[in-house]
Amino acid sequence: MTKLSVNINKIATLRNARGGNVPDVIQVARDVQKFGAQGVTIHPRPDERHIRYQDAYDLKPVVTSEYNIEGNPIDSFLGMVLKIQPTQVTLVPDAVDAITSNAGWDTITHKDFLVEIISECKRNNIRTSIFVDPELKMVEGAFHTGTDRIELYTEEFAKQYALGNKQAVQPYVDCAVLAHQLGIGVNAGHDLSLDNIRFFKEQVPHLLEVSIGHALICEALYNGLENVITDYLQKLK
Template identity: 65%
Template sequence: MAILSVNINKIATLRNSRGGNVPDLLKVAMDLERFGAQGITIHPRPDERHIKYQDARDLKKIVTTELNIEGNPIDSFIALVDEVKPAQVTLVPDAPDAITSNAGWDTIKHADYLKEIVAHFKNQGIRTSIFVDPVEAMITGAAATGVDRIELYTEDYARQYTDNKEKAIAPYIKAAHKATELDLGINAGHDLSLENIQYFNEKLTDLKEVSIGHALIAESLYLGLENVVNMYKHRLS
């Protein structure tokens, strides 16, 4: 069974928009674990526009499942991961001004760099994962770095799912077979949702972990709004 790691970046974005501590990121993380989440994912960026570096330090103290830190391994990110020592670090090649991650690594072009970073984190006992597109050559390149897992970038799957789910999943099935052949663990994330996650999970039988944030938070707003509105009405009656 694949485990669910919840990305809480959107909670941090909401908190930061008012400058206070509402919603309380740490309480949300603890509640998510209490509700059944099997991991917490964060993606701190250099400008700290959502997750702050201090959040990573604070979460390390309270997360009891699995803390996964994603990001581009620039010097400040490497130093943070070295300090916090999460269960997993996921290497993502996003530019500092990227709104969200939008591509996987070219594991051939950046082979030497990735080998160095992977070795650095693995020497500290941190499981490492590389964010990749569902392209067999990129997965072969990832395996050559010594990494433990790959995280398949699933935006293309999500975008095509409603029109042709068989076509959408096909490259991911091939990618997963290649990863399993190379003894790589398989994670996945980006735009997975309640609508498309079950089919993805059924087709990728070796899937170990999904990281879901934006859709899960949005779906929680919709599925929880009726309850909260009526709680307010009850207090006003």
Template identity: 70%
Template sequence: MTKLSVNINKIATLRNARGGNVPNVVEATRKIESFGAQGITVHPRPDERHIRYQDVRDLAPIVTTEFNIEGKPVQDFMNLVLEVKPAQVTLVPDAEEAITSNAGWDTIINKEYLKEVISEFKRNGIRTSIFVDPVEKMIEGAAETGTDRIELYTEQFAVDFAANKKDSAKAYAQCSQLAHNLGLGINAGHDLSLENIEFFNKEVPFLDEVSIGHALIAEALYNGLEKTIQQYLKLLK
């Protein structure tokens, strides 16, 4: 089955809104794993507006599933990842002013830069993934960087799914097939939800993992965290 990695940034956002340590991201992580999630994702940003660098250090020794750290590979981020040595690092071209990730890498323009960053992580035994739009030339460019996987940026899928479900995953399926042919693993994330995840999972071949945060935490407000995670796991089989 496609693995579910839960992005816990929104839990940290809620904590930061009040100050203190409620909700506790370490305790939340333990609960999420006990409810069946197969991975934990964090995305620390330089301003630490949700997950903080210290959170990443606190989580590293207690995560028992797959730890995935996302972010733009600025020097502080690279130092953190090399210190923590997670199972996977996902490289995201975050714009500083962006509220959330809103574009994949141009793997052609940034090929040499990405090759250098990826080689450093791989030398330290960390699996790498590149956040990309569902554009075939960007998949081909990703394969030339030496990355292990790509993560398909799925916001456009979510928008199209609401308007025209039938064709919403077509470009993603084509890009996933291409990535597989090029020897890359395939992850996906952004705006995936209980409403659209089953269709995406069935339509897009070779998915290794989906990373879901905002929708899952929002749905858990209504359904409860354990029930929501179990619903995702059922839909991902």
């Protein structure tokens, strides 16, 4: 079964909109695990517009499943990750002003930088994953960084699937096959939803984990958080 890691950034966005601590990010992390999610993902950004750095520390004793922290490895982010030592760090090349992640790493151009960051994380027993576009050359480049896993950036798949273009999954299939041959684990995330997750899971081999936040939280507004997590788990079997 492919594991489901729930990104709780949107819970923090809602909390920050009014100040105070409602909804409680820490309690939601407890709840999604109680409802069956096999991981919790956060993606703190420098402006702390949703998840705050302090949240990352506060969540450490609460996440008893897999704890995945995503972000651009600037000094403040990397320092935090090395102190917390989550299960996994997912390196994402976010621009400071990016609304959301919108591109994977150029693993060829940034090889030396990624090698340095990944080596430091692995020395601290943190599993590493790097966010990549579904391009074979980027998967090959990822292999040379020493990363444990890649996370395939699935926005284009989701967009094309909604238009009825199921062939859009093929680059992801090819990349997953190559990654597996190279000994790299395969994660995926971005705009995956209840509408497309089963097809993606059925088509893409060797898929270890998906990280889903925005769609899952939006779906939960209508159907309830526990029901939606149960639906995802059923589709990921």
